[in-house]
Amino acid sequence: METVIEVQGLTKSFGSFKAVDHLNFKVAKGEIFGFLGANGAGKTTAMRMLCGLSKPTSGSARVAGYDVQLNPEKVKQNIGYMSQRFSLYDDLKVEENIRLFAGIYGIPRPLIKTQTEALLEKLHFTEERNTMVRALPLGWKQKLAFSVAVFHQPKVVFLDEPTGGVDPVTRRQFWELIYEAAAQGITVFVTTHYMDEAEYCDRLSMMVDGRIEALDSPQQLKEKMGVASMDEVFRLLARKAKRTE
Amino acid sequence: MNIFSAFVKKEFFHIFRDRRTILILLVMPIVQIILFGFAISVEIQQIRVAFVVSASSPSKTSIQQLARKVDANEICSVTHWYSSVDAVDAAMKKGEIDVAFCFQEKEPHHLQVQMLIDAVNPTIATSESYYLEAIVTDFLRKQQLNTQKSSAVSLIQPSVQMLYNPQMLSAYNFVPGVMGLIFILICTLMTSISIVRETETGTMEILLVSPVRPIYMIFAKMVPYFVISCINLATILLLAYFLLHIPMTGSIISICLLSFLYIFLSLSLGLLISTVVKSQVAAMIGSIMGLMIPVTLLSGMIFPVENMPWALQRVTAIVPARWYISAMRKLMIEGVSITHVSTEIMVLVGMSVFVLLLAFKNFKNRL
Known part of the structure; x- marks a missing residue:
């Protein structure tokens, strides 16, 4: 199995505070990797380092075959990113947003055209191509934002709480998009607070106080802890936290 | 370059879709120029002058000549005549006059003139004082020339020319x-x-x-x-x-x-x-x-x-x-x-x- 993300001793300190403390894990190609943890556990900080948005204090990380410290530009070309906060331009039309981001990732013009049509078709957005993004319902926006994040066929896509505030039906549809991307070989690295979503992941890591406390498939985790639901797994692990927000 | 033009396009969209902002950006300079050009001005537009002369003054004729000269100026106009200086204060407070010329004759043929100026706005008051002083000086010099025509008095006559902005x-x-x-x-x-x-x-x-x-x-x-x-x-x-x-x-x-x-x-x-x-x-x-x-x-x-x-x-x-x-x-x-x-x-x-x-x-x- 090809390894797409490889993290060794990744640490980020702010003064004496260790936001992320010696992380070690590997993620394989096409895997859906859930990154869980209570607020303030260090998820976002870790993810920002993997995306090249912040520099590790020590340790190393390779993403899509490139070291995040030595080759951040190469890493950036091979990843997609969607954040919990809305990540498209409100005052641009649906189609303009797609084209802008396609352009940013250097997709050649003729290709942008055909792929944009295909995407609009797939999302049933053909009617809305000229709608301002701000006029779309939240669930639609998130689906569009995700599609834009994987538009350039990255090796890894990072999703930071992508479904916050979205209703269960739309969330389910959103996950269908994620499965589809994973089936195409795109590795999905996702943080979430919804335990039903955690069940959809191939493997889960649970962060507590900057460290990974548990890492396994949802089924294995439940069995190991001897509980019936992910909710309980989360609560049992999160209870170990000594940090307060 | 492709990326750059895509970005520039995006920025133009941001600006032009915000109608109110673009309107402000394009209209504001026009409004400011008009405001500063016309409405807001430190030039003096009009000076209303009062003459204070006691009824018994022997130099009445020359005072009246001066008044005509002041009045002939396009900015100045002589609006009031008073016989006593007491009236000046009230008129100024009411905003009827800007400047008062008070004439006094301590001894015959020695006419003194005092200029009282409303200096609430010091910029305007300064301009007014320069302006009227110039008129009075000019008047006096001409009178002097008339009376002393025979004697060869050489007067230094300053000729001021405002460069680059002649109308100030x-x-x-x-x-x-x-x-x-x-x-x-x-x-x-x-x-x-x-x-x-x-x-x-x-x-x-x-x-x-x-x-x-x-x-x-x-x-x-x-x-x-x-x-x-x-x-x-x-x-x-x-x-x-x-x-x-x-x-x-x-x-x-x-x-x-x-x-x-x-x-x-x-x-x-x-x-x-x-x-x-x-x-x-x-x-x-x-x-x-x-x-x-x-x-x-x-x-x-x-x-x-x-x-x-x-x-x-x-x-x-x-x-x-x-x-x-x-x-x-x-x-x-x-x-x-x-x-x-x-x-x-x-x-x-x-x-x-x-x-x-x-x-x-x-x-x-x-x-």
């Missing part, structure tokens, strides 16, 4: 000032807000994760505001020439080149502010407090730098608008060639380089 119009002074203000407002304020908005909405993060180089993004932000500023520059110059009749003696190319330099500096300042503040509100306060107020007060736009205390004069040296306005006055009104404003150009270039380097350094440190 304040619009000449304000137009460069308004330009200094408007470019700061549009370039600095709008650029900083537009960059900080991306940070606030979270789109900046997406761009930073993408392979696009920050420098593309930044320059793409500057392009539309540069274009809008150029439109404004054209509007202002046209209005100044056709509406305010400012002669534009200097070369238009020099004026434009200097303005481009100043616009570029303003854009860099906007970038610098955006790297320091975290919210749009902070960007606005930073631009207004940090730039607009110094531009209005310390640039020489309204208050001459030369009249400021020594310490404050030193402070004005770091206000970019001061150098721009000073150079623009020389270029537009005195009509000097661009080599005469090389000091100003050097200072503005130096400031641009410094601000831009600092901004880039800050921008990188944020990651």
